[in-house]
Structures are given as C-alpha cells and as structure tokens.
Amino acid sequence: MLKILVLHGPNLNLLGLREPEIYGKTTLLDINKEMMEFAKKEGMDITIKQSNFEGELIQMIHEAMEDYDAIVFNPAAFTHTSIALRDAIAAVGVPVIEVHLSNIYKREAFRRHSYISEVSEGVISGFGKDSYLLGLKAAKNLLSKKVKK
Numbered sequence: 001m002l003k004i005l006v007l008h009g010p011n012l013n014l015l016g017l018r019e020p021e022i023y024g025k026t027t028l029l030d031i032n033k034e035m036m037e038f039a040k041k042e043g044m045d046i047t048i049k050q051s052n053f054e055g056e057l058i059q060m061i062h063e064a065m066e067d068y069d070a071i072v073f074n075p076a077a078f079t080h081t082s083i084a085l086r087d088a089i090a091a092v093g094v095p096v097i098e099v100h101l102s103n104i105y106k107r108e109a110f111r112r113h114s115y116i117s118e119v120s121e122g123v124i125s126g127f128g129k130d131s132y133l134l135g136l137k138a139a140k141n142l143l144s145k146k147v148k149k
C-alpha cells in the first residue's frame with residue numbers, strides 16, 4: 001500500500017478561526033478526517049502531521065526518506081521564505097506535491113513566489129480543503145506511473 005505523509009505547516013492548526021474569509025470555517029481536524037476517509041477509499045496509508053516550526057518540518061522531511069513514498073505538503077507561510085525547506089526536499093528526493101487552500105496567485109504579490117515549487121512534482125492551489133484531496137489523488141497517480149516505468 002502507498003504510504004503518504006501529509007504535512008501541514010505553520011498556523012494551519014488555527015484553521016476555522018484563522019481569517020475565515022480566506023481559509024473558510026473548516027478546521028484542521030475536519031480536513032484531516034476527510035483525508036483519512038478519502039485515503040481509505042483510495043487504498044492509501046496516510047500519516048498526518050502539523051508543525052509551526054521550520055526545523056521540525058525539516059526533520060519530518062528527513063525522516064520521510066525512510067518511510068514514505070510521497071509527501072503532500074502545505075508549507076503555509078514558509079512557502080515564500082524557506083530555502084531550508086526547499087533544500088530538505090531536494091536532499092531526500094521523496095516526491096512532494098505542494099498544496100495550498102487559497103489561490104496564492106490571487107493574493108498579495110509576496111505570495112506569488114514559492115521556494116517549494118522548484119522542488120515539487122506539482123502544485124495545487126485555491127480549492128480549499130479539496131486541494132488536499134486532489135493532492136492525495138495526484139500522489140497516487142504519480143506513484144502508479146513511476147511503478148509502471
């Protein structure tokens with residue numbers, strides 16, 4: 001069974017309370033529950049983690065090298081700032097699907113650049129909680145293609 005790590009970056013623990021006009025009223029727990037159900041249907045084994053700390057996220061990416069086939073990652077604000085997270089992804093070579101709840105191209109100019117996209121397989125942005133489900137689906141399709149080669 002495909003093993004996928006889902007990583008939520010900083011401030012995403014506050015979903016539901018945090019700027020609901022942008023991110024909606026759905027909580028992280030709701031999103032996680034929906035992902036677990038989706039993964040079960042799709043026959044994927046997922047582990048979900050959240051951290052507000054850059055170093056901790058780097059550590060989680062390093063550890064993923066051993067245990068996971070792909071990472072579905074919402075780096076949140078670190079998307080736009082973190083060369084260290086970018087380098088961690090490049091170092092481990094585990095395929096990453098970058099996801100965002102909001103459409104980062106439709107907002108402030110500083111959100112339009114992602115350090116993570118340069119080392120991601122692809123980016124899904126702007127579909128609210130569905131961005132995560134689409135990310136899981138993309139990871140599954142991507143890995144099945146890799147196996148076939």
Ligand code: DQA
Nearest residue numbers: 074075076077100101102111
């Ligand atoms: C976000 C977009 C980022 O620009 C922002 O800093 C976040 C969340 C999203 O999911 O839309 O915290 O990654």
